[in-house]
Amino acid sequence: MKKLLVIFAHPDDESFGPAAGTLAKYAAQGVRVHYICATRGEAGEYDPDILGNHPDLAHARTAELFEAAHTMGFAGVYFLGYLDSGMEGSPSNANPRSLYSAPLEEVAQRLATYIRCVNPDAIITHDEYGWYGHPDHIKCYQATLRAYELLYDVKIGTEALDEQASETQIPTLYAASFPKWPIKLAARFLSLTGRNPRKRGQNGDIDLVEIASWEVPTTTRIQVGDYLAIKQRAIACHRSQRPLTATGNPISRAFLRRIEQQETLYKLYPLTSKRARLETRIF
Ligand SMILES: [Zn+2]
Structure with missing residues (x-):
């Protein structure tokens, strides 16, 4: 049974993010999808009325993530234990317990421990721009790459092409991105x-x-149209966060539905030959 490890910064990146359909698809096909979430989303915007019995936003968002993960059929959810940071310049970034302030090497070491335990066949993280520039997403991307290099003794971007690396038993590393x-x-x-x-x-x-x-290169394009209903149900679990896809007029909703049919990944390791055709699957 294949194992796919997802490493994102916040409880909702798995549902709102550009790989949600891919994760739902592979979980539905029997792949064991594990999610390492770097924070509990403490810095998110929210309406105090939604907390219900939860003492604070972190508890509420943790519960929302477990519900979404169950909806998407994930095999496991793990928290790295850092505090959520805001966009560049936000006061919460100064907190020494925030992901923003944590030394990169420390985050990478912590991630490496989890990666070793899960022992995945493939890993997906954010892209180098943190999707829309969120510092937590960028830190997560950088720490995942560093953890990968530490664990598998490789240098990302410089070594083995696909064909040469096929013998090695290390997981394929992808960045989830979206078309610009x-x-x-x-x-x-x-x-x-x-x-x-x-x-x-x-x-x-x-x-x-x-x-x-x-712009992030695309090496892999996954058709996810059959799994968008699961993605929508997972999005709905994140009640404290405003859904990104439920607003807008009918034309923009139809436009969005069309774009959502396929998701794109960039294979970071092993490198893909420039002449290689686009992959249409991870496994
Ligand atoms: Zn996020």
């Missing part, structure tokens, strides 16, 4: 309608023009 053309379209549309694409999101700290320039 819809972001470019959205930024242009906002500009044309008199809104500033460089100051989006609740706090105005999302710069769509910059995000659109963060």
Whole structure:
């Protein structure tokens, strides 16, 4: 039975993130999907009414993640134990227990222990830009790469091509990413309608023009259309967080549904030959 290890920063990245359909698909096909979540999402925005019996947001979001993981059929969920950080400049980043402030080597060592226990066949983490520039996502990406290098004695980006590495028994490492053309379209549309694409999101700290320039190569494209209903049910478990896909007019919802049909990954190790065709599956 294959094992897929997912390493993301927050309880909801597995459901809102660009690999949710892929995770639901492989879990449904019998792959054992394990999730290492670096924080409990303490810094998320929330409405105090949603806490219910939970003493704080971390407890509420932990429970939401377990519910979402059960919905997606994950085999296990583990927490690295760091505090959630905010976007660049946020006061919570100064907390020494935050993922933001933690030394990279320490996070990597902690991750390596978990990776060794799970002993996966493939690993998926964030992309180098942290999807939309979130410092926790970037730290998670960097720490995962470092842990991988420590555990498997390789240097990412410099060694074995696919064919040469097929003999080695180390997991394939992927970054989950998303296509940038819809972001470019959205930024242009906002500009044309008199809104500033460089100051989006609740706090105005999302710069769509910059995000659109963060191109990540695609080595792997997974069809996930049959698993979007599971993804939607998992998203609905995160009641304290505003769903990203449930808003908008019918045209943008239809547009989003079309984009969601396939998800893209970038294989970080082993390297793929430039001439290689796009992969359509992980296993
Ligand atoms: Zn996140």
